[in-house]
Amino acid sequence: MTSPGLILRELVNRPENWDFSGARQLYAGVDLGTYKAITIIIDETGRPRAARMRRAEVVRSGMIVDYAGAQNIAREMINEMRAASPLPIEQGATSYPPQTENANINATRYILEGNGLEVLNVLDEPAAANQVLKLANGAIVDVGGGTTGIAVIQDGRIVFTDDEATGGVHLSLVVAGNHKISYEEAEQLKTDPSKSREIVPIVRPVIEKIASIVDDCLKKFDNLTEVCLVGGTCELEGFEEIVQKTLGLRAFRPAYPQFITPLGIALSCLDAT
Numbered sequence: 001m002t003s004p005g006l007i008l009r010e011l012v013n014r015p016e017n018w019d020f021s022g023a024r025q026l027y028a029g030v031d032l033g034t035y036k037a038i039t040i041i042i043d044e045t046g047r048p049r050a051a052r053m054r055r056a057e058v059v060r061s062g063m064i065v066d067y068a069g070a071q072n073i074a075r076e077m078i079n080e081m082r083a084a085s086p087l088p089i090e091q092g093a094t095s096y097p098p099q100t101e102n103a104n105i106n107a108t109r110y111i112l113e114g115n116g117l118e119v120l121n122v123l124d125e126p127a128a129a130n131q132v133l134k135l136a137n138g139a140i141v142d143v144g145g146g147t148t149g150i151a152v153i154q155d156g157r158i159v160f161t162d163d164e165a166t167g168g169v170h171l172s173l174v175v176a177g178n179h180k181i182s183y184e185e186a187e188q189l190k191t192d193p194s195k196s197r198e199i200v201p202i203v204r205p206v207i208e209k210i211a212s213i214v215d216d217c218l219k220k221f222d223n224l225t226e227v228c229l230v231g232g233t234c235e236l237e238g239f240e241e242i243v244q245k246t247l248g249l250r251a252f253r254p255a256y257p258q259f260i261t262p263l264g265i266a267l268s269c270l271d272a273t
């Protein structure tokens, strides 16, 4: 079976691959992150049909700081896919980082409603990731741009969540300092897979620091054996080996981990129908 991450890589920002044929119902999953905004359209069987992603600076530390900007980006993404789709796109879901529930749920909900989407679900990010991963027991660590979400799952239920203000931004800052280049240039260097041999030794201490923050949360759970790594920062080659060493737990990284949480947001629509 083709991995969900791989399917999404083919769809994200590639309208020529969007395919709505045979779909009976469409749902939108909208993820507004600190680094990027992404909207994924799935059908009634959960198959991804289209996806649009944009760099965005509308969220800081998991909180929406530019409401109008977030609304506009969501509108552009959804309308572009609506224009390509023979079926209406009228229902969707969105998410928020753990621990920011009260402040964020309503803001994200209004952004969808303001774009003509009936909100079927607003769930926290680890719960969204587990829609795809389906862990019964283990931990999910979502290392994004500005935040790292941590969740522990026991018997299929999330029993612990936390959100820490660390992520890919700290890796880019260290690359910028080390190479004496701008943040944006560092960002480009870091996300170029052909440069990972050069980059990983420079950012290794930052990854170890992120892993030790994760370890502080996870060490109170003694029967954990497995950690699943999602989020854009985990795209870095060799990321899971470094985390595995620090945590002393098996770390598993699905293909294209940046797409797992946003896909789970879209899939959560199916639970709500």
Ligand SMILES: Nc1ncnc2c1ncn2[C@@H]1O[C@H](COP(=O)(O)OP(=O)(O)OP(=O)(O)O)[C@@H](O)[C@H]1O
Pocket (backbone or CB within 6 Å): 032, 033, 034, 035, 036, 037, 059, 062, 143, 144, 145, 146, 147, 148, 167, 168, 169, 187, 190, 191, 192, 193, 230, 231, 232, 233, 234, 235, 236, 237, 258
């Ligand atoms: N190929 C890559 N190699 C290394 N890092 C990458 C790669 N692709 C993306 N990233 C990094 O992943 C981070 C973004 O991750 P993600 O897309 O999960 O963030 P987000 O969901 O917008 O943020 P958050 O979850 O913190 O709100 C950025 O720091 C980016 O530089």
Ligand SMILES: [Mg+2]
Pocket (backbone or CB within 6 Å): 033, 034, 125, 142, 144, 145, 231, 261
């Ligand atoms: Mg995220």
